Amino acid sequence: MDKLxxxxxxxxxxxxxxxxxxxxxxxxxxxxxxxxxxxFGISALKVIVIAVISSLxxxxxxxxxxxxxxxxxxxxxxxxxxxxxYNLPPKxxxxxxxxxxxxxxxxxxxAFGGLGHNIFNPALAxxxxxxxxxxxxLTTWQYPRWHIDTxxxxxxxxxxxEKIPLNLPSYGKLFIGDKAGCIGEVCILAIxxxxxxxxxKGYIRWYTPFTFIFTVxxxxxxxxxxxxxxGDWLFYILSGGLFLxxxxxxxxxxxxxxxxxxxFIFGFGCGILTFLxxxxxxxxxxxxxxxLIMNAFTPLIDRYTKTKKFGYKK
Amino acid sequence: xxxxxxxxxxxxxHPPYYKDLTRxxxxxxxxxxxxxxxxxxxxxxxxxxxxxxxxxxxSLGEKIASSDKYISSPxxxxxxxxxxxxxxxxxxxxxxxxxxxxxxxxxxxxxxEYPQKKPEELSPQELKEIIKxxxxxxxxxxxxxxxxxLSPPKPIDTLILNGAECEPYLTCxxxxxxxxxxxxxxxxxxxxxxxxxxxxxxGIEDNKxxxxxxxxxxxxxxxxxKVKIVVLxxxxxxxxxxxxxxxxxxxxxxxxxxxxxxxxxxxxxxTAYAIYEAVYRGxxxxxxVITVSGKAIKRKGNFKVRLGTLVxxxxxxxxxxxxxxxxxxxGGPMMGxxxxxxxxxxxxxxxxxxxxxxxxxxxxxxxxxxxCGKCIExxxxxxxxxxxALASEYNRxxxxxxxxxxxxxxxxxxxxxxPTRRNLVQLIKMAKLNHG
Numbered sequence: 001m002d003k004l005x006x007x008x009x010x011x012x013x014x015x016x017x018x019x020x021x022x023x024x025x026x027x028x029x030x031x032x033x034x035x036x037x038x039x040f041g042i043s044a045l046k047v048i049v050i051a052v053i054s055s056l057x058x059x060x061x062x063x064x065x066x067x068x069x070x071x072x073x074x075x076x077x078x079x080x081x082x083x084x085x086y087n088l089p090p091k092x093x094x095x096x097x098x099x100x101x102x103x104x105x106x107x108x109x110x111a112f113g114g115l116g117h118n119i120f121n122p123a124l125a126x127x128x129x130x131x132x133x134x135x136x137x138l139t140t141w142q143y144p145r146w147h148i149d150t151x152x153x154x155x156x157x158x159x160x161x162e163k164i165p166l167n168l169p170s171y172g173k174l175f176i177g178d179k180a181g182c183i184g185e186v187c188i189l190a191i192x193x194x195x196x197x198x199x200x201k202g203y204i205r206w207y208t209p210f211t212f213i214f215t216v217x218x219x220x221x222x223x224x225x226x227x228x229x230x231g232d233w234l235f236y237i238l239s240g241g242l243f244l245x246x247x248x249x250x251x252x253x254x255x256x257x258x259x260x261x262x263x264f265i266f267g268f269g270c271g272i273l274t275f276l277x278x279x280x281x282x283x284x285x286x287x288x289x290x291x292l293i294m295n296a297f298t299p300l301i302d303r304y305t306k307t308k309k310f311g312y313k314k
Numbered sequence: 315x316x317x318x319x320x321x322x323x324x325x326x327x328h329p330p331y332y333k334d335l336t337r338x339x340x341x342x343x344x345x346x347x348x349x350x351x352x353x354x355x356x357x358x359x360x361x362x363x364x365x366x367x368x369x370x371x372x373s374l375g376e377k378i379a380s381s382d383k384y385i386s387s388p389x390x391x392x393x394x395x396x397x398x399x400x401x402x403x404x405x406x407x408x409x410x411x412x413x414x415x416x417x418x419x420x421x422x423x424x425x426x427e428y429p430q431k432k433p434e435e436l437s438p439q440e441l442k443e444i445i446k447x448x449x450x451x452x453x454x455x456x457x458x459x460x461x462x463x464l465s466p467p468k469p470i471d472t473l474i475l476n477g478a479e480c481e482p483y484l485t486c487x488x489x490x491x492x493x494x495x496x497x498x499x500x501x502x503x504x505x506x507x508x509x510x511x512x513x514x515x516x517g518i519e520d521n522k523x524x525x526x527x528x529x530x531x532x533x534x535x536x537x538x539x540k541v542k543i544v545v546l547x548x549x550x551x552x553x554x555x556x557x558x559x560x561x562x563x564x565x566x567x568x569x570x571x572x573x574x575x576x577x578x579x580x581x582x583x584x585t586a587y588a589i590y591e592a593v594y595r596g597x598x599x600x601x602x603v604i605t606v607s608g609k610a611i612k613r614k615g616n617f618k619v620r621l622g623t624l625v626x627x628x629x630x631x632x633x634x635x636x637x638x639x640x641x642x643x644x645g646g647p648m649m650g651x652x653x654x655x656x657x658x659x660x661x662x663x664x665x666x667x668x669x670x671x672x673x674x675x676x677x678x679x680x681x682x683x684x685x686c687g688k689c690i691e692x693x694x695x696x697x698x699x700x701x702x703a704l705a706s707e708y709n710r711x712x713x714x715x716x717x718x719x720x721x722x723x724x725x726x727x728x729x730x731x732x733p734t735r736r737n738l739v740q741l742i743k744m745a746k747l748n749h750g
Contacts, residue, residue, distance in 0.1 A: 004639070004640070004641060004642055004652070004653065004654055004655075005640050005641050005652065005675075005677070006641075006652045006653070006654045007641075007652055007737070007740075008652075008737060008739055008740040008743065009643075009647075009648060009649050009650055009651065009652075009724070009726050009729075009739060010647060010648040010649065010726030010729050010730050010739065011641055011643055011647045011648075011650065011652065011668075011670060011675060012329055012330075012482065012647045012648070012670075012674065012675065012676065012730065013675075013676040013678070013729070013730060013732075013735055014327070014329070014730055014731050014733075015676075016731070016733055017678065017733050017734075017735070018681060018684060018733035018734045018735075020733075021686075021733055114682070115681070115682055115684065116681075116682035116683050116684045116685065116734075117682065253684045253685050253686040253687070254684055254685050256685075258685055258687045258690055258698065258700060258701065259687065259690055259698070260691075263687075302701075306698060306716075306717070307690060307693075307696045307697065307698055308696060309569065309695060309696045309697055309718055309721055310324070310556065310560075310566060310569075310694065310695040310696045310697075310721065311556070311566050311567055311568045311569040311570075311571070311695070311721065312568070312569055313568075
């Protein structure tokens with residue numbers, strides 16, 4: 001007999017490792033990617049591939065610089081690359097996803113200490129950086145490829161906000177993705193498929209996404225119409241990046257609160273901020289900024305949402 | 315609440331149970347070894363002083379060590395033979411401790427049952443004295459002296475017999491319930507006579523169908539209608555004292571408190587059996603039933619072994635190893651203690667020995683906290699393991715303190731679910747040590 005291992009209990013561990021969870025999230029994001037490529041064509045695929053590869057390479061490069069173990073196959077930087085691409089319009093120049101991924105991984109993730117230590121969602125930080133630096137590329141939208149009109153257009157939220165004389169897509173079209181928008185935000189059906197898989201596996205909880213979408217819907221119904229309680233809430237929740245953000249970015253483990261109560265507060269905060277940006281802000285869409293702002297509040301939320309412990313008077 | 319909390323508690327995990335490896339093996343006696351090593355401390359409390367010296371002759375069941383401290387429990391010889399020496403030796407929970415070595419004589423002397431008064435004629439005080447003199451401690455693992463537990467400083471109204479056995483692999487309590495149901499219930503009656511509770515429960519997890527049926531029949535046969543069997547949902551740590559009390563009575567043991575603070579007393583089924591043997595047969599605690607399991611050992615099963623038997627003797631009896639064991643654990647895989655040597659004796663609180671292979675252990679390296687919150691979801695004490703561990707990792711004890719690490723029952727559910735394999739229990743234990 002060789003040496004025996006001595007360590008503290010417990011001596012058995014679940015099979016659900018971190019890598020398994022991360023690759024499951026990648027799997028859950030695949031339908032959305034397929035839908036994006038189907039809707040916008042090969043240019044969308046190009047953006048996705050460049051974003052993912054740059055993300056992986058940046059991670060390896062920085063980890064090498066920091067003399068850390070290279071962990072690019074754990075799935076987490078793959079997700080960052082995917083999510084960044086999903087948050088970009090389909091026809092951006094090739095260097096846009098590259099720089100975005102570099103910023104996301106090098107600055108938003110690794111500069112803070114790598115996995116588990118970043119304050120802001122890396123993909124969204126990357127997108128915010130790109131939007132601030134090259135706003136023109138980030139706000140040039142395409143029709144789905146089956147529309148004969150190949151000219152640029154506006155997103156449904158943009159049409160409403162800027163009062164552009166274009167027809168709004170029907171609810172059905174908004175749901176399946178026959179509209180202009182970012183690669184990964186248009187097909188809500190595909191997003192929901194992935195989300196249901198993650199909810200079923202228990203890898204994400206419904207607390208944040210539900211509260212987020214519900215709050216946006218409620219506030220839109222009250223304030224977004226002509227007069228109170230006349231808003232087209234269904235249009236506002238089906239437009240923009242709400243579903244993608246709510247299910248895949250507001251549920252990111254690292255940058256959101258730990259407890260159930262905290263997750264509800266986070267979702268509620270995201271909902272209010274999204275509504276405020278859409279209603280009063282300079283941009284037609286506010287999902288990504290609202291999540292980034294709430295990321296900054298996460299430590300504070302954590303501090304005030306400790307669990308009710310066993311054996312204390314209620 | 316969106317889920318049903320009836321007959322279960324908040325949090326918890328469902329590890330693979332592997333109970334089928336041993337649950338159908340009837341209890342078998344391992345022949346007494348050539349030598350036993352009996353540590354002078356096998357319980358929670360003050361260590362014993364030896365009553366014998368080297369070369370003394372001792373007989374089976376003879377008291378060989380005791381203490382005049384109240385929270386302590388005497389130790390009896392588990393062999394008829396000669397005292398070899400009294401020296402420091404490996405101890406399964408303390409590392410090293412003073413122990414009495416006893417060598418077996420050529421012919422093993424049978425233990426003679428004491429002629430005793432009938433149990434019905436004994437007063438509660440006399441019964442308590444018998445239990446104390448028999449060296450009985452809680453056999454579930456903690457090893458708290460039973461006579462102390464039977465004298466609660468506050469009145470109790472509820473008695474719970476714990477047959478949950480929620481630790482994976484272990485089946486010794488289950489076998490005992492299947493094979494010695496009436497003896498356990500007679501032990502329970504003695505506990506009732508001493509503590510006179512109004513309500514009596516027997517809690518068993520619903521994965522032990524056979525044991526539940528047998529106990530039900532025996533209750534009926536003995537006419538013990540007062541005892542209510544509670545079928546508990548199978549979930550770890552259902553057998554944790556505080557969780558069991560919450561499920562059965564709805565009462566929460568206050569932080570830092572003990573079960574008697576809510577008027578409850580909990581005893582393990584194995585302890586009830588030992589009480590029966592002490593009172594009805596005058597037999598002190600010198601042997602116990604343990605589960606031997608794990609994929610590394612050739613013969614798995616439930617065995618009655620003499621206390622002080624070394625692991626190496628048990629390995630020999632079980633035919634050696636099938637595969638190389640990476641870890642040897644005393645107790646269950648969730649809360650048991652890893653051993654570093656085969657020369658370690660079985661003590662009163664040893665409920666099992668597991669010989670675990672690499673495949674069972676999952677020896678992945680631990681990584682950074684990804685704040686997934688799974689540990690918080692499963693913590694049966696509803697504390698925040700992730701937050702304590704993050705503070706503990708950087709020696710920030712004053713921050714760790716805010717998250718009440720002392721409430722942790724060290725059940726291991728958090729470490730079990732952690733996707734980055736963090737040693738949360740260890741980090742919380744460190745926070746406890748530095749709580750100040």
